[in-house]
Amino acid sequence: MEMKLPLVLDVISENIIKHGSPLALKGSEVASWAKGLDLPDKGELLFYTGGEYQMLPFIDSLIKTITHLDQGSKMFSMMMGARNILNKTGISPEKMYASVLAKDKDRYNSICFKAATVLKELGFEFCYSGNEELYSGALLYELGYLEDMKDYVLRVAEVIKKSGAKTIVCLSPHAAEVFKFVYPKMVEGFDYEIRTYIDLVWERRDRLAKIKSESVVIHDSCRLARELGIHQELRDIMESVGAEVKEAPMNREWTSCCGGPIKILFPELSHVIGGRRVNELKESGSEHILTSCPYCLSALEGGRAKGDSALIEDLIEFLYRGVKA
Amino acid sequence: MTVDLRKDFVNYAKSLNVASEDKNIRTAISRAVTSYRNTVSETLERFPHTPELAEEVKGIKRQSMADLDNLLEQAMASVERNKGKAFYAKDHQAALEIALGLVGKGKTVVKGKSMLGEELHLREYLEDNGNEVWETDLGEFILQLRKERPMHILSPSIHVPREQVAEVFSKFFNKEVPPDIAEEVKVVKEFLREKYFTADIGISGANVVAADTGAMVIIENEGNVRLATGAPPVHIVVVGVEKLVPTFQDAMKVAEVTWRYAQYGVPGYVNIVSGPSKTGDIEKVTTYGAHGPKEFYVIFVDNGRTEMADEDKFSQALHCLRCGGCMYECPVFQVTAGHFGHIYMGGIGAIWTAFVSGGMEKAAPLVYSCLRCGRCVERCPMSIEVPAMIGELRERIVNGK
Numbered sequence: 066m067e068m069k070l071p072l073v074l075d076v077i078s079e080n081i082i083k084h085g086s087p088l089a090l091k092g093s094e095v096a097s098w099a100k101g102l103d104l105p106d107k108g109e110l111l112f113y114t115g116g117e118y119q120m121l122p123f124i125d126s127l128i129k130t131i132t133h134l135d136q137g138s139k140m141f142s143m144m145m146g147a148r149n150i151l152n153k154t155g156i157s158p159e160k161m162y163a164s165v166l167a168k169d170k171d172r173y174n175s176i177c178f179k180a181a182t183v184l185k186e187l188g189f190e191f192c193y194s195g196n197e198e199l200y201s202g203a204l205l206y207e208l209g210y211l212e213d214m215k216d217y218v219l220r221v222a223e224v225i226k227k228s229g230a231k232t233i234v235c236l237s238p239h240a241a242e243v244f245k246f247v248y249p250k251m252v253e254g255f256d257y258e259i260r261t262y263i264d265l266v267w268e269r270r271d272r273l274a275k276i277k278s279e280s281v282v283i284h285d286s287c288r289l290a291r292e293l294g295i296h297q298e299l300r301d302i303m304e305s306v307g308a309e310v311k312e313a314p315m316n317r318e319w320t321s322c323c324g325g326p327i328k329i330l331f332p333e334l335s336h337v338i339g340g341r342r343v344n345e346l347k348e349s350g351s352e353h354i355l356t357s358c359p360y361c362l363s364a365l366e367g368g369r370a371k372g373d374s375a376l377i378e379d380l381i382e383f384l385y386r387g388v389k390a
Numbered sequence: 391m392t393v394d395l396r397k398d399f400v401n402y403a404k405s406l407n408v409a410s411e412d413k414n415i416r417t418a419i420s421r422a423v424t425s426y427r428n429t430v431s432e433t434l435e436r437f438p439h440t441p442e443l444a445e446e447v448k449g450i451k452r453q454s455m456a457d458l459d460n461l462l463e464q465a466m467a468s469v470e471r472n473k474g475k476a477f478y479a480k481d482h483q484a485a486l487e488i489a490l491g492l493v494g495k496g497k498t499v500v501k502g503k504s505m506l507g508e509e510l511h512l513r514e515y516l517e518d519n520g521n522e523v524w525e526t527d528l529g530e531f532i533l534q535l536r537k538e539r540p541m542h543i544l545s546p547s548i549h550v551p552r553e554q555v556a557e558v559f560s561k562f563f564n565k566e567v568p569p570d571i572a573e574e575v576k577v578v579k580e581f582l583r584e585k586y587f588t589a590d591i592g593i594s595g596a597n598v599v600a601a602d603t604g605a606m607v608i609i610e611n612e613g614n615v616r617l618a619t620g621a622p623p624v625h626i627v628v629v630g631v632e633k634l635v636p637t638f639q640d641a642m643k644v645a646e647v648t649w650r651y652a653q654y655g656v657p658g659y660v661n662i663v664s665g666p667s668k669t670g671d672i673e674k675v676t677t678y679g680a681h682g683p684k685e686f687y688v689i690f691v692d693n694g695r696t697e698m699a700d701e702d703k704f705s706q707a708l709h710c711l712r713c714g715g716c717m718y719e720c721p722v723f724q725v726t727a728g729h730f731g732h733i734y735m736g737g738i739g740a741i742w743t744a745f746v747s748g749g750m751e752k753a754a755p756l757v758y759s760c761l762r763c764g765r766c767v768e769r770c771p772m773s774i775e776v777p778a779m780i781g782e783l784r785e786r787i788v789n790g791k
Contacts, residue, residue: 067790068754069394074788207762209784287763322721322763330758331403337410338721338761 073128073329078210082217085199086116088123092196095119098178099193108192111230111257112184115201117237117359118176118379122169124363128332176359179385180236180262186388187269191234197224201240206247207326215251222252232258234265236381238288238295238358245293261289263357266384267298270305274387280309281383282351284342284365285320286358296320299357299380306387311349321345323356325364339368343375355380395754402755406722409729415541415549419724422548426653426718433655440650444771447647450640451709451772455699461601461634462690468604472665473678474686476604485628485691486515489593492626492687495520497590500582500622502608502615503527504595505543505712506630506691508733509747512593524585526614531578535562541728543735544652544714549727582614592618592683596629597648597712600641604664606688607645611658619663625683627663631695632708644711651713651771694746703782707741709772716766716776722759730759737766737776744783757783 080089095116199221205214235241238261245259283299290296296317303310315321324338343365346354356362357380365377409415434440454461466476479485489512499521501513513523525534529547533540535558540546556569559577567577594615596606606627608615619625635641649657667682678684699705717723717736728735732752734742737760744753762777
């Protein structure tokens with residue numbers, strides 16, 4: 066039985082397939098952080114962003130646009146026949162781009178830069194696919210578009226292959242998850258070593274500079290803690306930089322989800338869940354929350370109560386303080 | 391055929407939003423979550439063999455689901471040997487018709503809590519056909535009066551505070567019932583006490599069924615199941631085929647794991663019923679209907695369960711013990727309670743909805759509201775891979791399968 070699902074699912078899956086980005090961001094936008102770093106496009110170790118952190122400032126405006134459409138209206142059913150939903154709904158990346166606060170754009174765009182800088186400081190050499198880099202397709206997998214994903218992954222694999230890399234380091238645990246568990250089943254010879262950013266930093270944590278900071282609390286991301294089994298590593302890294310970690314009531318493999326995964330379909334509920342998690346994290350006694358997943362970062366930021374005093378950062382942003390110092 | 395689910399998603403999102411703002415749900419669930427986590431960690435410390443036993447139970451369940459046809463045949467023969475009567479209902483409608491055939495018209499029925507009863511809308515069906523049916527579980531009784539559906543599998547009326555209970559009781563009993571929990575329990579006790587002893591029929595579910603002996607194991611705390619299945623002259627058990635295990639010993643293991651993860655070190659009562667009441671005290675002549683029921687019937691209900699058992703990717707969902715542990719750990723359920731569900735609740739409930747109670751159409755919005763965060767798997771004594779199954783269902787929904 067064929068089912069018509071909410072528009073936002075069509076928009077996101079079509080964007081991934083057509084534009085290589087869930088929000089149809091251009092390759093040049095996604096790669097703009099790397100300007101001036103002169104990263105090679107070939108090498109042993111591939112630095113993979115998947116455009117995920119770069120996309121964060123636009124997610125909320127997409128959701129606002131989508132939720133304001135009455136999905137039962139005549140206008141809506143007329144649009145259903147249209148091939149290019151993206152244009153018909155007026156959801157264009159340019160439009161969203163314009164509506165986003167410059168400081169958010171700068172912040173999220175610079176996370177990739179900061180991640181790359183920290184790795185360089187630790188002595189890693191790596192390449193980057195730049196404008197050609199494609200999103201991993203993790204959302205196609207998450208949302209059930211596996212048929213589409215079968216074709217899509219071949220394109221992603223082609224770009225990765227061009228780099229000549231043997232190892233891929235992923236900033237997002239979602240990308241690491243699909244590269245590790247899904248791609249090998251769909252792409253012949255996809256036998257790269259898949260590492261997370263955390264793995265690499267952890268390996269050379271002794272070289273990290275000390276970072277002056279109040280105590281921090283770690284929000285373990287579900288994918289990282291449960292699928293990839295990474296949670297002690299985060300604490301080890303904190304110990305190396307001399308930051309005291311306070312623990313939330315639910316942590317490590319018992320961590321509470323940030324609410325992010327249902328944000329595109331159930332935005333209000335997602336915010337309630339994110340807000341509750343922020344409060345749970347603050348029960349640790351620390352107001353400085355660190356996470357290591359783009360969606361957790363966005364969901365916790367979006368879910369916290371108005372005027373909430375917590376500082377929510379990605380681990381990458383925190384580690385970059387040590388580089389700058 | 392194309393079904394447009396867009397409106398359903400919008401309405402469902404609204405219901406989740408309303409639920410997440412409901413102070414009663416929030417207070418009750420956060421109290422329940424804290425108490426669940428504390429009690430379980432304390433009882434697991436007191437009974438440290440439990441996780442190992444749960445591992446063994448996984449094996450029992452796996453073996454049972456692979457051998458379902460055989461176990462069903464054995465169990466039906468055992469019930470008959472015990473002088474009961476066994477029926478097999480292929481689907482929803484067949485189950486209701488068999489039950490109605492046994493109950494008839496103009497009867498008074500007392501009923502224990504049963505998720506299968508909810509799945510079949512059994513009470514409503516019997517009522518529509520001219521019977522008086524009373525839910526005897528306190529939470530279910532409250533919901534019966536409020537004409538609402540359960541918000542939790544173990545604590546169905548978790549969302550109703552004492553003040554609202556007093557309100558509905560005062561109206562129903564036609565006298566002032568104060569918002570005092572002990573008083574509220576007392577009025578129901580008095581009312582139902584009379585029903586147990588005048589009822590024609592008692593209906594219950596079962597938590598486990600041992601195929602070798604035909605023993606139905608029913609776990610409870612209130613004591614209502616003892617009375618409902620012991621006092622009336624007829625006892626009907628309505629049970630899903632997934633509750634079958636090979637032996638009595640297996641059944642005890644499953645029962646212990648169930649109640650331990652359902653937050654009880656040990657439950658108030660464990661009923662084991664395998665046939666009608668009997669005595670041989672006079673001249674060693676077996677006579678049926680001594681103190682308890684003279685007639686004993688078991689309806690084994692399939693209703694999509696064997697299809698589930700036949701699918702490699704989903705058969706594990708039938709291992710669910712209905713301990714309710716996953717719900718306490720689910721971030722969506724924690725703020726929306728039973729609104730994240732359709733009869734069956736939470737992530738596992740979305741899977742059950744797809745196969746046994748509502749189909750893919752009803753399941754789709756639930757399936758997309760699961761976070762796939764995986765904390766339910768950490769809690770589940772059977773380690774049911776709900777996120778993987780949700781992923782598979784999404785794929786089927788997208789592909790219109």
